[in-house]
Amino acid sequence: MLPLMVPAIATTVIFTFIWTWNDFFTALIYLTSPDKYTASVALRSFQDSTGGSDWGGMFGMSIITLVPLFLVFLFGQRFLVRGIATTGIK
Numbered sequence: 849m850l851p852l853m854v855p856a857i858a859t860t861v862i863f864t865f866i867w868t869w870n871d872f873f874t875a876l877i878y879l880t881s882p883d884k885y886t887a888s889v890a891l892r893s894f895q896d897s898t899g900g901s902d903w904g905g906m907f908g909m910s911i912i913t914l915v916p917l918f919l920v921f922l923f924g925q926r927f928l929v930r931g932i933a934t935t936g937i938k
Contacts, residue, residue: 862920866917
């Protein structure tokens with residue numbers, strides 16, 4: 849039964865990773881030290897409230913934030929497609 853569940857488990861793992869990686873408000877609430885910020889909260893800290901921003905740092909941090917998501921999707925794409933495709937079939 850486990851080989852039949854592998855695409856569904858892989859799909860769940862991929863979606864959970866993406867949702868956890870992109871979680872902004874939970875990290876913003878619980879983390880108080882800038883040294884412990886997650887990637888999404890640190891990316892937000894590059895914007896200044898007065899309108900000035902460090903554009904080079906912001907673009908670099910956005911690439912750092914997107915690369916793990918892209919790699920997880922790239923390596924798990926066949927499981928993701930297989931898991932979604934076999935969901936509605938009886």
